[in-house]
């Protein structure tokens with residue numbers, strides 16, 4: 250998919266550089282009308298002359314690009330508002346990164362009031378907002394971060410009530426969060442949420458077309474609205490007119506090695522990647538080519554707990570993420586801790602790489618399992634060689650090739666820190682619900698960073714309108730989910746992507762439906 254898309258992009262000969270140079274040509278192009286934007290420098294040998302089609306092959310009311318959380322939530326709300334919604338999805342299956350996601354959803358509350366039920370302390374919209382902004386090193390837009398935190402709870406309740414979503418009876422405190430607010434759906438995979446959203450969207454009349462790749466966005470002129478799309482459907486090129494609105498929900502670009510390298514050379518091609526193969530950035534590039542602003546594209550996240558060899562993020566790989574609030578311990582190959590387990594993903598990833606020894610391990614014991622998942626999941630993980638189990642810590646150390654005496658000493662010390670409520674080594678905040686690892690069986694899982702999330706993307710405002718390079722909304726164009734930028738800043742807190750996608754997807758859909766067809 251990457252190669253194909255890179256080729257497609259070259260064909261159009263529109264690059265970011267030409268977009269920037271081409272800003273001076275905007276007036277001239279606007280005057281011509283009837284042409285797609287040509288943002289290349291005047292006289293450029295590579296000037297893109299994509300002409301607006303003389304006739305359309307099909308006319309649709311409202312189109313959404315992408316069938317993940319953001320696209321499905323947008324579809325549901327746009328359909329509710331009276332739009333006739335079609336989702337275009339380039340892959341043969343729906344759901345993108347959303348369907349393979351780990352099922353972790355941050356919300357300060359929920360209709361079951363799990364935090365109160367389990368006596369897990371305080372939380373609020375304010376605290377969630379603050380953690381989100383601080384966790385992104387203050388690069389995130391505070392207005393958008395607040396909308397995420399505020400909308401997370403009603404969006405979760407909506408999926409529970411109308412979509413049939415079910416949650417596990419646990420709540421986790423995860424890296425960078427100061428409260429227990431990370432919810433997990435029953436199957437522990439994003440499909441729980443996509444199926445709930447799909448049920449709501451399809452129930453309201455939205456439809457989906459798989460194997461339909463968007464290959465260009467048509468905009469009338471520099472101030473004008475988006476008017477249509479060029480697509481490749483079942484191998485055939487088509488031009489589709491859009492009457493009401495276009496919503497971009499095409500996800501991130503973690504699989505687009507060229508784009509990754511262009512934006513952040515430190516994310517070298519050798520890194521594994523947790524994403525589905527369609528997570529490429531062509532829609533960001535096509536949007537830039539019609540004048541849409543993009544921001545913070547260099548902020549790319551590594552997931553610190555991916556399977557070390559292939560980089561997959563399977564169900565065992567979520568345990569190290571869920572565990573810190575209940576006392577999971579991360580150790581290097583020497584059997585020593587190397588970071589506070591409650592640190593953010595970027596900090597943990599860097600600390601892992603700094604050990605200079607691949608992989609690192611998460612260590613936990615039997616009593617922690619119900620706090621992080623289920624016995625069945627762990628049994629399956631053992632059968633696949635993902636979890637290693639032993640009756641004693643020394644035996645566990647031997648099985649994974651760590652010095653037994655050092656691992657025993659590390660866990661004993663950590664147990665003492667929990668009793669003392671103070672971690673003199675890494676200053677981890679200790680809570681009352683963290684479990685002392687005093688009896689077996691004990692478990693280990695290997696972990697290593699892999700490319701996971703692109704925080705940067707298209708600039709949007711609070712109405713999820715896509716913003717152009719001059720700061721104005723592009724008429725009839727909306728964006729939501731990982732394709733957008735500026736919400737998470739330099740680092741996204743784990744569990745914040747689902748609420749981001751669902752909350753802004755809902756906003757985009759609601760506002761798109763208000764456009765006059």
Ligand SMILES: Cc1cc2nc3c(=O)[nH]c(=O)nc-3n(C[C@H](O)[C@H](O)[C@H](O)COP(=O)(O)OP(=O)(O)OC[C@H]3O[C@@H](n4cnc5c(N)ncnc54)[C@H](O)[C@@H]3O)c2cc1C
Nearest residue numbers: 315317319339345346347351353463500527730731746747
């Ligand atoms: C393995 C994994 C686990 C994760 N776990 C969590 C978690 O537990 N909690 C959390 O909050 N976040 C998690 N994340 C992050 C989160 O899943 C993503 O940020 C989120 O799924 C993005 O949703 P989206 O709707 O924006 O995009 P996606 O779900 O990726 O959907 C975008 C869709 O657009 C399609 N598309 C792209 N370009 C085109 C085109 N040109 N034409 C047509 N279609 C196109 C893609 O094929 C894709 O299907 C995880 C991510 C991964 C990869």
